[in-house]
Every structure is written in structure tokens, then in C-alpha cells.
Amino acid sequence: MTNYHVTLEAAWLVRDVKSGDDAIGVAISEAGKRLNPKLDYVEVDVGTTFCPSCNEPFSSVFVAANTAIVGLVLEMKVFDAESDEHAARIAKSVIGRALRDVPLDVVEVEEFE
16 A cells, blocks of 8 residues: 555635635635644645746636636645555545535645655
8 A cells, every 4th residue: 555645626716806815815714614624634725827828827816707716726645545546536535525516636646655
């Protein structure tokens, strides 16, 4: 059995915000409330998107009509998984139970000692 560090991406919808910074704060706060205290080992951060024309990084936030979609990055360690696919399924299951109705996608799975 092997240990893995799994990174997931979540699309978080935030309503009634005026700016991208407000949306980021609300998204991280709401995700943290739903994950804590039971899943306090899951790290939550804002994702990064790269501009298609200049390839410069920026925060994954889009605001229109006082509604924002925020790309969150969720990271957790999975211990004693059979494979990287198994570790990804475990992470999606554990995090998905706490964040119902939030789309999740596996970004990266890395083995660690």
C-alpha cells in the first residue's frame, strides 16, 4: 500500500458579491465551514488559471451580474491506497460527502513516503 497527495479542483458558486476578492473570501470561508472540523486535514486555496494569449497566471475567479464562480484547489493526503486511481476515488468520495452538489475534478495525484 502506498501514500498519495491528491489535489482536486472544485467549482464554487458565490452569489451577491461585488468583486473577485470578495468572492474568493466567501468561497474559501464557505468551503472551510463545510469541511471543518471533521475534515480539517483538507487544505483549501484558490486555483490559478493561465491567460490563453499571454500565458500569465491569475486567480480562478469570474464575476458577472454579482455572481461569481471561484475555482478552489482542495488538497489531502490519502494513506494506504492501492493505486493513484484508488487514492483519487478515496479523496473525491471523502471531500464529495462534505461538499455535496459541488463539482470536483482530479488535478494531480502524487506518491509520497
